[in-house]
Amino acid sequence: MPTTTSSAPAWLHSIAVVGLGKIGLPLAVQYARHGYKVIGCDSNSQVVERLYAGESHIQEEPSLSSEVPQLVYAGLLSATTNIAKAIREVDVVVVIVPVGIDSEHQVDTTQIDAATSAIGANLQPGTLVIYETTLPVGTTARHLRTLLEQTSQLQAGTDFYLAYSPERVSSGTIFHDLRAYPKVVGGIDVESTTRTIAFYRSVLDAEIIPMASTDEAEFVKLIEATYRDVNIALANEYACYADAHNLDVYATIAAANTQPYAHIHTPGVGVGGHCIPVYPYFLFSNPYDHSQLSQAYTDQHTLALPRQARHINDAMAEYAIQRLEDVVGPLLQQSVLLLGVAYRGNVRETAFTSAKLLQTALTRRGAICYVDDALFSMDELCTLGYTALPPNAENKIVAIILQCHHSIYQQFDFTRFKQCKVVLDGRHALCRTTVEAAGMHYITVGDGHYKVKHEPFE
Known part of the structure; x- marks a missing residue:
């Protein structure tokens, strides 16, 4: 009351x-x-x-x-x-x-x-x-x-x-x-x-x-968001390193974070939302910056880490698709399913979702991209620029990517996809044994199993 x-x-x-x-x-x-x-x-x-x-x-x-x-x-x-x-x-x-x-x-x-x-x-x-x-x-x-x-x-x-x-x-x-x-x-x-x-x-x-x-109050919010973006980018760099050196980045990060001064975030297939992918740009392209430093000096010498972090995080979608190709080979005319178009689990919001970057990376390779998201109707998915998975396409799917960790995906029936060879857990949220019990490879960025030569799955 x-x-x-x-x-x-x-x-x-x-x-x-x-x-x-x-x-x-x-x-x-x-x-x-x-x-x-x-x-x-x-x-x-x-x-x-x-x-x-x-x-x-x-x-x-x-x-x-x-x-x-x-x-x-x-x-x-x-x-x-x-x-x-x-x-x-x-x-x-x-x-x-x-x-x-x-x-x-x-x-x-x-x-x-x-x-x-x-x-x-x-x-x-x-x-x-x-x-x-x-x-x-x-x-x-x-x-x-x-x-x-x-x-x-x-x-x-x-x-x-x-x-x-x-x-x-x-x-x-x-x-x-x-x-x-x-x-x-x-x-x-x-x-x-x-x-x-x-x-x-x-x-x-x-x-x-x-x-x-x-000005100081405005700066508070910008550095909060930028800190998270930079930290996630660092975690993504660690994940790529772990893949190249046959290491498990998740076990490593968990152990490192037991030290009280380490607060490493979780790697993934990209960063979405209204805040983290957007607010760093408020620092890079500020039309109301009347600081005493010249703009040329500011552009050259400041905010190098946040700028690089934006590039790293947006590039993770491309890296994720490379991981898929390590297992299934070239994706030309192959059907891939994205689970979740929202930018965050259990939230009906799509602002700057990584699903768009993944869709673009797949399309660039000539793949057929379908999506599933229970929080959106088929008409809404179409309006958002996606193709919802029709029932008659289930047997065409060769790879699945978990893009968004909706809780409903914990009970997702992977056995429906008889031709699926690999599930890429983009949020490190699925149960490996459930996926493998369905006869599919389970991979995630940073699991240490990156095949540099892109050898096809057999």
Whole structure:
């Protein structure tokens, strides 16, 4: 049930959440839980209509199905496509609108720019605006501040308050993460930071970590994601080394990680998701980097490891297909099945999934690529650019790749595929004995059984 926190600041009564996606809606629910009137703003009328009917369009957070209707009927949670009216009625605006990269890996702020202009055009004096979207360093203090000031004719730090606080949650565990992970905040000035801390203390139970600026707060999220990408790339390099030297990388990593200063991640066939494959590029191609170093020096001398990590992780799909060819030989006109198109197990999301890189690598060799993913319908798979496996193609499959570790694949019936010679466990998640009992070779990157000469299976 909603509860009003004893630490509620006197100036805080209502909140707008701009962007009701997989993070925005849970944030709106989190705030409404604490007794505040929350207005969710979204350009998608279907999302708004479902929320008005007491329905959640986000399925990955189980508690939303019960909490959304309770909060809607209690009058604490509402939604609208009319952002102008909502912004004029609230004390705090939390913005969680996507920023991504284009096909050239350049930062694309189109959506957040549009949202910011709409917010600014209706901004009231005294309002606190907080961005939670992951942003390149300097975006809040320079680019977004300028947009807000130009459209509102108000001055940040004097007429309204502005801060940045990166979301640090994952799909499926958002409410847990909001409790468990400290909230990083940074304002454009002392008063903006102070008000942001007061706001989050009234809606979260987590520790609050103030930073010296919005730039530092933005940097926190970028180095979190980049650290993981670099660590995974290192693990993938270890896996390739292990294959070349007849070593088991998983046993080796497990032993190494018993030393308290080692935190080596798990190798695999690639890195997907909204964060890890994207946010390193916010460091490489930052349009708001006004540092004193020249751009030429920055390009030449900084961020060499993250740049190389992106290349290594994206290249693992090609390496995985080479591993398949070691067993079955050339894949021209051979049928291969990918298990899972989602970027992560048990999550219905496909952002930057490694399935696309694997599909491309297979197609380049003239292979026929089929997919299976119980979280998506056959029509959805087709829309995503895949060919769902038809029943009459089961006897054509010569190789299977586990791309995504959905729990359902623990009970997958490999015996259906009578002609399949090898299963490549791209996430080191399957039971080897189950695969081998079906008469197939079990391989994974880093198992130490890479045949350099690509000798065909006999």
